[in-house]
Every structure is written in structure tokens, then in C-alpha cells.
Amino acid sequence: xxKTTQPISMDSYEGQEVNxxxxxxxxxxxxxxTWYQQFPSQGPRFIIQGYKTxxxxxxxxxxxxxxxxxxxxxxxRVSLSDTAVYYCLVGDWTSGTYKYIFGTGTRxxxxx
Amino acid sequence: NAGVTxxxxxxxxxxxxxMTLQCAQDMNHEYMSWYRQDPGMGxxxxxxxxxxxxxxxxxxxxxxxxxxxxTEDFPLRLLSAAPSQTSVYFCASSSPRGNTGELFFxxxxxxxxx
Numbered sequence: 001x002x003k004t005t006q007p008i009s010m011d012s013y014e015g016q017e018v019n020x021x022x023x024x025x026x027x028x029x030x031x032x033x034t035w036y037q038q039f040p041s042q043g044p045r046f047i048i049q050g051y052k053t054x055x056x057x058x059x060x061x062x063x064x065x066x067x068x069x070x071x072x073x074x075x076x077r078v079s080l081s082d083t084a085v086y087y088c089l090v091g092d093w094t095s096g097t098y099k100y101i102f103g104t105g106t107r108x109x110x111x112x
Numbered sequence: 113n114a115g116v117t118x119x120x121x122x123x124x125x126x127x128x129x130x131m132t133l134q135c136a137q138d139m140n141h142e143y144m145s146w147y148r149q150d151p152g153m154g155x156x157x158x159x160x161x162x163x164x165x166x167x168x169x170x171x172x173x174x175x176x177x178x179x180x181x182x183t184e185d186f187p188l189r190l191l192s193a194a195p196s197q198t199s200v201y202f203c204a205s206s207s208p209r210g211n212t213g214e215l216f217f218x219x220x221x222x223x224x225x226x
Contacts, residue, residue: 034214043202043217044155087154089215097162100145100206100215101171102155 004088004103011109018075020106022088025069031091033064033071038085038105047086048073075108083110114138118203118218125193125225133188133221135203141216143206144186148172148199149220155202161186193225 005023012018024033032051036044048055050062050071061074075082087105091098119134137144145160157170161180175197177189186205190197200222204215 032214036215041200041220043204043220044215045217046214049214085154095168097166097168098143099157099160099168099170100204101157102147104154 003092003101004090006086006088006103006106008104009107009109011111012078013111014079015077018078018082018108018110020073020075020086020088020108021070022073022103023070024088024090027068027090028093031093033062033068034089035060035062035071035073036087036089038087044087078108078110080110080112082108084108116203116205116216116218118201118221120221121219122222123224125190125223127194127225129193131190131193133190133201133203133223135186135188135218136184137186137203137205137216138184139205139207139216140183141205141207142183144180145170145204145206145215146176146178146186146188147202147204148197149202150199158188158201190223193223195225197223198225199223 034049035047037047038044048060048062052064055062063072085105085107092101116137142163146158147155149155156172159178161167164183167178200220202220203218
């Protein structure tokens with residue numbers, strides 16, 4: 001399975017930069033890497049997506065090395081409201097068609 | 113556009129009852145899928161579809177059936193509800209390019225089986 005591996009949990013303090021790394025060793029050549037944020041009782045919400053190098057939007061940056069076997073989500077200056085579970089997602093092509101299987105995600109807790 | 117619409121939002125069933133969770137999207141997405149999320153856990157793929165008339169099993173398909181007669185709709189049927197199926201169910205669809213991984217989620221359907 002092209003499953004992803006992330007740290008189970010992380011703690012950070014308000015105002016710090018948080019980096020969450022995801023391993024996806026079997027990523028397909030044409031597949032993108034997508035990160036989601038999920039709050040309790042809500043569906044996952046799209047944060048950022050990239051294919052290679054660096055992508056930045058108004059809430060996060062995504063760093064992808066040349067071999068694309070991992071990616072790092074960077075959240076600048078986190079606040080209490082960033083406490084959530086973060087998932088990275090890549091496609092799974094092992095059955096001949098693509099599907100999306102989530103890993104365990106990283107539970108980020110931001111402390112005051 | 114409404115995006116991905118799930119109904120009902122809440123449902124209580126008795127063991128052995130059957131029901132259908134509805135999912136509809138108006139974005140002309142080829143890919144649709146159902147996930148379940150147990151308390152404090154991650155999302156697990158139940159069934160998915162890459163287009164009308166095509167469905168396939170995910171990680172935890174037992175006890176569930178799906179069909180995809182139209183591009184817009186992807187209902188999930190619980191054949192004989194069990195307490196182990198108490199969970200929050202999310203429907204998600206993906207853009208026509210398919211492999212970009214940008215999934216659009218519904219608000220979820222919270223199911224309790226007594």
C-alpha cells in the first residue's frame with residue numbers, strides 16, 4: 001500500500017513554527033501530495049497540495065525533496081486554533097485504480 | 113454549488129436494521145468514496161468508485177454495499193446494522209483529474225447502532 005507515515009502527536013507553543021513530516025516511500029510518479037486538517041466532529045479540510053519542491057499559500061508551506069519520498073508541512077506561528085489532526089495523503093494505485101487511504105495523522109496540540 | 117451533500121446527519125438504528133446513507137455531489141467528480149471514523153481514530157476507507165458503474169472495496173468493506181448508477185450519487189447501504197458500525201461516516205469526492213488527491217468532504221453522518 002502507498003500508505004503514509006507520520007508522527008502520532010506533537011506539542012507546540014503559540015507563536016512557534018511547526019513542521020510535520022510525512023513519509024510516502026511508494027508514491028506514484030504522477031501523484032500529488034495533499035495535506036488536510038481535521039477538527040473534532042468535522043470532515044477533513046484541504047490545507048495545501050504539491051508535486052515537488054516548495055509550495056506556499058496563506059496558511060502553510062509544503063516542502064517536497066527531489067525524491068518525493070517524504071514531505072514536510074510547515075505551519076508558521078501557530079495559534080491555539082491550529083490544534084487539530086493533520087493528515088498527509090497520496091494516492092494508492094496498488095489495485096490498478098487509484099484510491100485514497102489515510103494514515104494515522106498527526107495530532108497537534110498547541111499550548112498557550 | 114452545494115459541494116458534497118450527505119443525508120441524514122444523524123441516525124439511530126437498532127441492531128439488525130438496514131439503512132442507506134445518501135451522498136450527492138454537484139461538481140461532476142469522477143471519484144467518490146466513503147470513510148468511517150470511530151472516536152479518536154483516523155479515517156478508514158469503506159468503498160470507492162472511480163466512475164459511474166464502477167465500485168471497489170476499500171479497507172473495511174464488510175457489512176456495507178454501494179452502487180454508482182450516476183456520476184452524482186454514491187449511496188452507502190448498511191445491510192444489517194451492528195453496534196460495531198457506530199461511527200461517523202464521511203463521503204468524499206475528487207476532481208475530474210482524479211489523481212490530484214484533493215478530496216472534497218461532506219459534513220458527515222453520525223450513526224449510532226443500539
